Amino acid sequence: MADLSDAKTALREYLRGTREDLIWKLDGLSEREVRLPRTATGNNLLGIIKHCLNVEAGYFGQTFGRQFPTPDELVPMEAYDEDPQADWYAYEDETKDGLIDLYRRVALFVDETIEQLPLDAPGRVPWWRPGAQDATLHRIIIHVTTDLARHAGHADILREQIDTTIGLRRENSVLPDGHDWPAYVAKLTKLADRFG
DSSP states (O other), X not given: OOOTTSHHXXXXXXXXXXHHHHHGGGTTOOHHHHHSOOSTTOOOHHHHHXXXXXXXXXXXXXXXXXXXSOGGGSOOTTHHHHOTTTTSSOOTTOOXXXXXXXXXXXXXXXXXHHHHSOTTOEEEOTTSOTTSOEEEHHHHHHHHHHHHHHHHHHHHHHHHHHHXXXXXXXXXXXXXXXXXXXXHHHHHHHHHHTTO
């Protein structure tokens, strides 16, 4: 276990943990299941993974003057001019395993950035609005971890819709064992219906 009394180590570990919690939501699912849109705006599990890996590569790369070793595997900035959702779905030639592998390589790249720079290292986020583009490594770690946590929450809901796999972590769901979920849902529905 990492020494979480060190601020940089703690921030890195929370980022890593959030990333892993997100990736495990695809475990055991088919290529179709992870690609299928689950919301009115097309959210899908593999799209969330692709978006998050591109977010991390950009924030821990370009922001600090670093380039991911294989930039052709990432969604280029100009792709958003043609399709503003370019990083929210897997293209036909991309696969679940391939994008998870890419995300793991992005994670190593992110770890290198964090290890090489002090928390107060200055960076510049070119896609933020002018006048507000300056940030430190410390701020970027918090910003990206928060963003990933939000998307991990999205992934929780999408995965639950597929096969009722729920919980915080692979090894610890933090949910009560043996709970009667249909009865619980019926109880909440009855309460809601009183306001209908």
